[in-house]
Amino acid sequence: METTKKGTTIQSLQIGLGIVDLLAKEGRPLKFTDIQNLTQITKSNLYKYLNTLTQIGILYRNKESGTYILGSKLIEYGMAAADQENVVDRIAPYLQEINVYSLNTVLYSSWTNNGPMIVKEVKTNQGFNIGAQMGTLLPILSATGKVFAAFIDEHFIHEWREKEFLHTDPEKLNLLDEECKLIRKNGISFAREPLVSSVSSVAFPVFNYKKKLLGVITVVGFSDLIPNNEDHELSKYLINVSKEISASFGYEQHS
Structure with missing residues (x-):
């Protein structure tokens, strides 16, 4: 069985989860500019991250306000974890x-x-x-x-x-x-x-x-x-x- 070497990580995954963690800690809807200012991720890369996280349900984007919040998929994951x-x-x-x-x-x-x-x-x-x-x-x-x-x-x-x-x-x-x-x-x-x-x-x-x-x-x-x-x-x-x-x-x- 292959074991993960200590210190080896996937940076893009860390960044994506960092965005999720940011929204969780802020506890309020954030606009694109808010997230960009807080993370300092380039706008082009941030757009890709937010688009991907939104598509898979990790984040939810309000079309009227343009703000992002945690998505319903996280609720499913949380309940599944509780079930285990x-x-x-x-x-x-x-x-x-x-x-x-x-x-x-x-x-x-x-x-x-x-x-x-x-x-x-x-x-x-x-x-x-x-x-x-x-x-x-x-x-x-x-x-x-x-x-x-x-x-x-x-x-x-x-x-x-x-x-x-x-x-x-x-x-x-x-x-x-x-x-x-x-x-x-x-x-x-x-x-x-x-x-x-x-x-x-x-x-x-x-x-x-x-x-x-x-x-x-x-x-x-x-x-x-x-x-x-x-x-x-x-x-x-x-x-x-x-x-x-x-x-x-x-x-x-x-x-």
Whole structure:
């Protein structure tokens, strides 16, 4: 693999990005003459730079005033960069908050080709057996699995669903589609003792600005402490937290 030698740069790229940086720092629309005075780039070269940056959407030129501002392409790049951030690190404070409020174990699960997997766990009682741990793949009838079934396109989960259906009670599967409709409507999912006797769970989705499901946060505990409907105090709290977390990733919920 070719490595870049220290000190080797593309000067024209540096100059172009310097113009973008200038507009960002100035924080106001700039005319051609303003940019020329601030950069001291020759007029003929500056015209080429501005024309190129405008054509590819990095800058935007107001035709009436002739001023330049940062373009929409930079917003796309910024959101894409945010999308690549470590989601687990960003939601960790929320997991801790939910753990303190609920006094129950809190999980964060991501989608894999083999189904939803637990990638983060905040425990209340180290000796409490929830029937799962980091790296565990969760079944479709768990609160977590139902959220993924409700919000991920059928194309992506078809194979997983087919495998799960082979090992799942047909009567419960018949109810799954109706449950998914309620989950999409209410934004919360419930499961009574899906893995371990006396242990139940409640889960909610985390979306990004593209309305894409990033993952699922789940609260797990003894069945008498875990709600089984959206009117429960803990359910209302989780629904509010769900909206707050997704909003932090740019998700806009429409009423």
